[in-house]
């Protein structure tokens with residue numbers, strides 16, 4: 001049994017995907033940057049966690065073609081809201097098309113532009129503690145900045161999830177000094193020792209860290 005075979009098994013028996021999720025994933029997998037898309041098991045976990053804590057207000061940093069946003073929007077109650085941030089008009093056009101097709105477009109607000117500028121504006125618009133759940137999946141060098149914003153945005157006992165915390169396993173390779181690897185290595189150590197939160201790092205896909213704000 002190879003790694004690929006067991007990953008296919010986990011998708012088939014560990015996830016429930018709608019027809020639109022499948023279509024969006026298929027369209028995304030044909031793109032040169034396909035490896036950026038959140039995996040179905042990771043999406044399934046995000047949706048499960050959202051429902052577990054009754055998340056109504058969700059923030060995502062890093063939309064791409066909208067697979068994780070679609071998955072999270074499908075886990076929202078009818079009066080829920082997902083705000084998702086990305087700089088790319090081209091990729092998010094694919095996202096919007098599929099959100100419409102899935103009937104969740106009214107629940108999703110896309111903010112186009114640099115994520116840090118959008119976060120700064122959101123602080124003014126939404127205020128601190130405005131979100132139940134945050135998913136961070138954008139440029140790795142800025143993860144720590146996104147983390148600090150998220151701690152202001154998240155309500156006590158709300159969850160923050162980070163994708164790609166292994167960065168292709170490079171975080172555990174002492175010879176790797178790329179800017180993304182160094183940023184993630186520092187952040188992983190910071191979160192482990194951060195008294196503001198409870199945390200759990202899962203070896204799911206490229207590594208996912210779950211953080212719960214303590215108070």
Ligand SMILES: C[S@@+](CC[C@H](N)C(=O)[O-])C[C@H]1O[C@@H](n2cnc3c(N)ncnc32)[C@H](O)[C@@H]1O
Pocket residue numbers: 036037038061062063064065066067068069085086087088091113114115116137138139
């Ligand atoms: C890994 S992908 C997100 C994948 C997405 N969550 C999914 O499941 O398909 C990262 C995204 O972050 C966006 N991004 C990277 N740096 C950014 C920045 N500084 N501001 C806004 N968006 C950024 C990219 O345009 C890209 O779409």
